[in-house]
Amino acid sequence: MNYETRISADKAESLHGTLEAPLIEEERSRRRWPWFVLAGLALAIAAFFIFGRGGGETTPAGDQADQLPVVTVVAPGNATIEGTINATGTLGARREVPVGVVGEGGRVISVPVDRGDWVRQGQALVAIDRSVQNQQASGAAAQVEVARADADLAQSNLERALKLVDRGFVSTADVDRLTATRDAANARVRVAEATLRELRARNDRLSVVAPTSGLILTRNVERGQTVGAGSQPLFTIAQGGEMELLARLGEEDLASVSVGTPVTVRPVGLDKTYSGQIWQIDPVIDAQTRQGIARVALSYAPGLRPGGFASAVIQSGTVVAPMLPESAIMSDAQGNYVYIIDKDDKVVRRGIETGLVTDRGIAVVDGLSGQERVVLRAGGFLNPGDRVKPKLTKAGN
Structure with missing residues (x-):
């Protein structure tokens, strides 16, 4: 009986192994099929973006335009520009x-x-x-x-x-x-x-x-003091209380101002400004500093103290011309220039001549009509002939 029992056990084990192998292989197949589906889906998406949604056509022209660099441009127009000269000097009595x-x-x-x-x-x-x-x-x-x-x-x-x-x-x-x-x-x-x-x-x-x-x-006198003819002056009087600023200017700046030119003066330590005008220009230039003196007449005010230091902004004239920020103007060995965008959205170099410099920008007195589309920034990264996508902005922005 033992012999039969052992034979029956061996047959059962053999039969179990024969039935288990197909079951394991079937289980492995069920686990692999989702990965094949995901791989196929990824390939389909890649083909869609490569060949486009138009049934296998090439990249459209609109997509090429989207890839062009965007540059900010402005049509500056023409404006009345007031030039200014900054100077410093000492306050004193005019007379x-x-x-x-x-x-x-x-x-x-x-x-x-x-x-x-x-x-x-x-x-x-x-x-x-x-x-x-x-x-x-x-x-x-x-x-x-x-x-x-x-x-x-x-x-x-x-x-x-x-x-x-x-x-x-x-x-x-x-x-x-x-x-x-x-x-x-x-x-x-x-x-x-x-x-x-x-x-x-x-x-x-x-x-x-x-x-x-x-x-x-x-x-310079006190009670009990003995005074006589020939002694030092007892008082100094500012005639009419009028003051002046002795503004120091370089030779070039001095040549661009004249008697009657408006000036705004701000004494050191004060936020308040005072209005005046040039009443006299010294005829002599200092040989050492190459500077001259423009005398600015000022009415009496408590903040104007003789001997004090002050800064001045002198109006040096006006011009009607396009005005651009400093970022739009470049220069090289050939002179100053800007980049403009033509009707085909291509970069074109344009030589210019600059004029008055103000806090709001630089006047362009020659080379522009004011109607061109001028590149405001990043001109150093462009070259003539480059095709770009211009973005128009308002002047002054």
């Missing part, structure tokens, strides 16, 4: 008037004004002790009265003598003598009066007065 002692001077007893005060012409700035001079003037006034009394007496004596001439009591010689005495007395009156006027004029000159109306910039 600086020094004030000193005119008379003999003396001890200062009063200084009623100070730096920064406005004064009018003839206003007293310094009072000087004049006690001695006043006594001298009083004595001179008394001498005038004495001389007038003598002149009146001489006139009376002459008139009495003339009444007695016809009676024979007074001779003609006496009349002549009395006439001479009267004339001499009148002359002494005039001398005394002239002396009095001189003393009073000297006394008036003891007070230092403003020779002009304006703003006091400096003061």
